[in-house]
Amino acid sequence: MQAIVQDRYGSPDVLRVEEVGKPTIAGHEVLVRVRAASVNARDWHVMRGDPYLARLVFGLTRPKMRIRGTDFAGVVEAVGENVKRFAPGDEVLGEVEGAFAEYVAAPEDLVARMPSNVTFEQASALPLAANTALMGLRDAARVQPGHKVLINGASGGVGTFAVQMAKVFGAEVTGVCSTRNVDLVGSLGADHVVDYTRADFAKADARYDVVFDLVGNRTLKDMRSVLTAEGALVLSGGGMSEGGSLVGPMGLIVKGQVVSRLARQKVLVLTAKAGRENLEALAELTGSGKITSAIDRTYAFDEAPEAIRHLEVEHARAKVVITM
Structure with missing residues (x-):
């Protein structure tokens, strides 16, 4: 599969599209074909390794996790043997490392069903x-x-x-x-x-x-x-x-x-933590029309470096989303 990867800290120029192995799933995980992924300030900070003190978490000399992105929305492709809440074909949203890729493996407890009346782009903007x-x-x-x-x-x-x-x-x-x-x-x-x-x-x-x-x-x-x-x-x-x-x-x-x-x-x-209950609450709020995802701009998958550059340089309003 294709993914947006980086092997050193720096500007958006350190990001590139690369062919990597498709993730395998454990018993409690789902494999999701990503349809949209949103960009967060966290992606910029990890890309830059900034602030420097945060490299104790991100990785001292380069990111521990090569694939960027955390927020995604897509379609379940396969489920682990212990997964009870999802089945192939379900449309879901979630938050896990490595979302800027064609596929992502995510624990069942970090995934929720998408509301039927929102787009993948709108759903991907929600998690973080x-x-x-x-x-x-x-x-x-x-x-x-x-x-x-x-x-x-x-x-x-x-x-x-x-x-x-x-x-x-x-x-x-x-x-x-x-x-x-x-x-x-x-x-x-x-x-x-x-x-x-x-x-x-x-x-x-x-x-x-x-x-x-x-x-x-x-x-x-x-x-x-x-x-x-x-x-x-x-x-x-x-x-x-x-x-x-x-x-x-x-x-x-x-x-x-x-x-x-x-x-x-x-x-x-505040230390915000991802979890199923909150993702489901957000899905309900969005599905009922009480909140909506305001999206500033969307980019194609291979334009992910430009999406992060837009967030970094232009101080984008609302959310920036990458579509597959």
Whole structure:
């Protein structure tokens, strides 16, 4: 099969299409023929090996996993002997390493059935980004009806889902984005949109029960200053950051962990984990029309390097998807 692989860290030029062996499946796994796969900031960070400290996880001198990508949607081709929930022909979505390939092997518990009324492209956009939004708002911040929620980075892959999800939970939502994305964020349901090129939310009078930071470009002091006395700040990795750094957005996360032990306000560091229950919840939300996948651009399979370049250089709005 063909896959998008890399053997060294660097720019999108290190990515290439290569013929590799078709994966074999264990008893608890399914083999999926991939129809679409979405690009995440994580793919950019692994490709670059950035921040450098993360290479302790990614691989010291080159990526441990050669095939890029994690989010996919496709059709089940075969199932392991212990799989009970799926059969060949099922249309599914999931999250596992190695998604930029014609086939992917995934544990049964990291796969869910696709809603019948969404495309493979829309389904592939869900797993990592929408799950991060779900866990940040529902599980970490515990957003309730009537809460005021500010989302910093509202036009990104996670942000576009977070705006919609906060509205599903009954919150009053303020999205922060650039001028070109104001209309997009408003169309997704945000009650208020702050154009950061024209206004600074940290200098305004508004106070929020929850601040969900998806950018990592503001200080903890700035973000805590707009929280209510018992509000919650949720930090989620920082999305894109300047390359070549030692710790990148992890520096802000470490500071957040320290402050969380001392402050009355909650400072919560989000670690989103893939799982069947959340994937099924996302499928239900999408199938019922409560949330939708906002897609910025789609690329053909052999254009995967350009898809990641677009995410890295253009700071793409919403989701970028690779189609097979």
